[in-house]
Amino acid sequence: MNNFIYETPTKVYFGKDEELKVGKIIAEFHPKKVLVHFGGNSARKSGLLDKVENCLREENISFVELGGVVANPELPLVREGIELGKKEGVDFVLAVGGGSVLDSSKAIANGLANPEVDVWDFHCGKAVPQKTLPKGAILTLAAAGSEMSSSCVISNPKTGEKRGCNGLFNRMNFAIEDPVLTYTVSPYQTACGAVDIAMHTIERYFCPGEDTYLTDSIAEAVIKSVRKAAGDCLKNPEDYTARANMMWASSLAHNGLTQCGREFQLVVHQLEHEVSGMYPEVAHGAGLAALWCSWARYVYKANINRWLQYASNVWGLDIDFEHPEKTIETAIDMQEQYYASIGMPIGLKELGVKEDDLAKLALDCSRNKTRSLIGYKPLAYEDILVIYQMAYERG
Template sequence: MNNFEYCVPTRVIFGRDTQKRAGELIKEYGFRKVMIHYGGGSVKRSGLLDQVTASLREAGIETVLFGGVQANPTLSKALEGMEICRREGVDFILAVGGGSVIDSAKCIADGAPNPEIDPWKFFMKEAVPPKALPHGNILTLSASGSETSQSCVITNEENGLKRGFNCPAHRPLFAVCNPELTFTVSRFQTGCGTVDILMHTLERYLGGTTKDTALTDRIAEGLMKAVIEAGTAADLNPEDYEARATLMWAGSLSHNDLTGLGREVMMTVHQLEHELSGKYPEVAHGAGLSALFCSWARYVCRDDPMRFAQLAVRVWDVEMNFENPLKTALDGIQRIEDYFKSLNMPVRLSELAADVKEADFDEMAEKCTNFGRRVLPGIRELGKREMMEIYRMAL
């Protein structure tokens, strides 16, 4: 087990009707003017936005509404939000939505108090925000784990780059998590979320070469088995509270570092997917991951067949073939692919909503290497050639 530091200070308020406590929570911290940041019309149609604004109004807190966040949140939208925060004197940002809205709020929080710095420099690792606005969230989609994580991913439309930036200021002050708010999430988005939650732990489990992480392995395996069961249950009955609750809590645990403690963390498939949805913004993140993962896994599993075999046996109930552990590993990968299919998720790039073209793979791989400045480490190092081979396998 490697050395590690673990700090997840986000306060989680979990359960039925918890969104009604928004005003009470923000008042506790002493904030006076809040930007409520949200996505499309669903929070309006459901009445959630009205509930939240009423709660803040009753607590004597001023509000500024800023909506319009799309999947794969953009820098341009965040720049608008930064300007509004400065102009209106906002001292707290409340994200009401899923990972895209929360990430957009984090980007706004980074940039609003630092007008002298181009916020894209944060995502290019060229600068760190000297200060940031505090923020919290009311979660409406179980997927990214951004509600408690230090991660933030933004797309720059000008250059087509989709980049992540991690920093402690990205940890929300609080996350309000009511599983009932996910009952109306579509089958497709539920599938995308289930894939994303699984992938955050799968990539931690498979991404590095660290040995002797028995406790972390068991935590990861238990979470994955619970997500597999809950994902199927929510797919069959969208209003299954316990399934939705499991997915919501697992989403937070899967991406707040818990399931990778003491291991190298190499989110390789996420990096490949960022270039995919950066090039094709209409591709949902979870769908891109399901379309890429099994091709990546088949490409690299020969470099550590025992690790993949362990996953197959402990999580996917494959019988161990001691004479041929690679067969066990490949059988496990097939079980994962079959599970994605059972959720009606794509397992090939050709099954995505976008018309993905092989001619774009060179550009995608070039960007993924930061224009030749890096290889992706892991069980097997991936340079540009290897990345292109995986993209082709997945087509």
Template sequence: MKNFIYETPTKVYFGAGEELRVGKLVKEFSPKKVLIHYGGKSAKESGLLDRVKKCLNDEKIAFVELGGVIANPELSLVRKGIDLCLREGVDFILAVGGGSVMDSSKDIANGAANPEIDVWDFSLRKAEPKKTIPKGAILTLAAAGSEMSNSCVITNAETGEKRGYSSSFNRMNFAIENPELTFSVNAYQTACGIVDIAMHTIERYFCPGEETYLTDSIAEAVIKSVMKAGKDCLKNPNDYTARANMMWASSLAHNGLTGCGREFQLVVHQLEHEVSGMYPKISHGAGLAALWCSWARYVYKSNVNRFLQYAKNVWNLDIDFEHPEKTVECAIDLQEKFYASIGMPTNLKMLGVKKESLEKLALDCSRNKTRSLIGYKPLAYEDILKIFELAYE
């Protein structure tokens, strides 16, 4: 087991009606003015935004609003939010939405607190935030896990770059999780969420590290639970138990718990960021589904035993000790069939990615052949290109 630091400073308020606490929770930070940051019309049409504003008004908390966050949140709106915060004297940010809204809020908070630094430099890892503005979240989509993670992913639409960075300043001070707020999430986005949640833990599971059987057991439980809960959500969108388990899995899958003692890099996420950076209409979860099985087939021989453990403990397969590779390949096939069963793509062609884009995707992911992705099998440019090619077929 490798050395690690585990930090989860976000206080979670979980359950039905918990969003009605928001005024009192924000008041604890004694803000002069709050920025309410959200996405599109759903926050308004559902009445959630009105309930949030009433809670703030009841506590006599001043606020301004900034909507318009889209999937794969854009740098241009982050810059607009920073300008708004500086102009209005905002000293608390409240994210109302899913992972995109939360990541945009994190970047705004860091940019407004460090106005002397170009906020895009955080994403490029040319600079690190020195401080941040306090922030909280009301979660409306179980997927990204941004409510408890230290990561932030932003897209620069002008350059087609999608970049993420980690920082302790990216942690939310609190997160409100009411599963009822996800009842209206459509089947496709629910399925994208299933994939994203599971992948946050699956990828940690296949990072280098040994003798992490406690972490492994937690990870396996999260993976199996989100697949069951997700299927139940698709059968009945108003199933509170299923939505609750999926929402809690979202938080646990990306707060670091399921990777303790293992080396950390979400490799398939790195591949997918290039895809949805170039094709911004592609949902993150769908891109992950289209890539993971090809990555697994390319790398599994570098650690067959690890994949056998996954096959046995997640997919309940009996190990063929004479032909162990067949067991691994069966597990990968089962995961691919699961993706198809929930309406997710299983290759890049299904997402509309053009074959002529693959070389550029590999060049960008390898930072023009200067970076290799870590793992049991490190992936240089040639490896990355091969995975993209396999994922296209």
């Protein structure tokens, strides 16, 4: 087991009607003015924004609002939020929405706290935030795990780039998680969320590291629980137990718990970021589903034992020790069939990706052939291109 630091400073308020505490929770930070950041009209139509506003007014907390966050949150709105925050004297950011809203809020908080730096420089690796504003979240979608993660991913529509900025400064001070708020999530977005949640842990599972059987057991439980919860949510969108387990899994899958003792890089996420950066209409979870099985088929021979453990413990397969590769390939096939069964794509063609763009995707993912993605089988430009080609040919 590798050395590691595990720190999760986010305080979670979990359960029905916990969002009604938001005013009292924020009052503990003594803010001068709060920026309430959200996505589209659903937050208003559902009555959630009205509840939030009333809670803030009850505590005499001043606030200003900014909506308009889209899937794959974009840099122009982040910059608009920073300028609005400067003008209004904002010193606290409250995200009301899913992972895109939360990431946009994190970027705004970083930009406001470091006004001398262009916020995009944080996502290009040119600078690191030296401080940030306090921030909290009311979660309305179980998917990205941004409510407890140290990551923040923003898209730049001008360049077609989608880049992450990672660090403790991105941790929310608190997250309110009421599963009831996810009842109206569409079947498609529910399925996308299930893929993203599980993938946060599946990818950690296949990062290099040995002798992590406790971490492995936690990871396997998260992966299987998400699969069950997603199925129950799709059968009955108002199944509180299923929505609750899926929402909590979202947080545990991406708060660092399932990587303890292992190296860390979300490799398939890196592959997908290029796809939804170039094709912003692609839902992140759908992009992951379209790529994972091709990546798995390309890399599994680099660590047969690890993949046999996954096939046995996650998919319940008996190991064929004479033909171990068949067991692994069966597990990958089962995962691919599962994606198809919940309405997820299993190839890039289904997402509208053009074959002519594959080389550009690989070039961008490899940073013009200057980086390799980590793993038991490191992936350089040529490897990345092959995976994109394999994924294009699926489906």
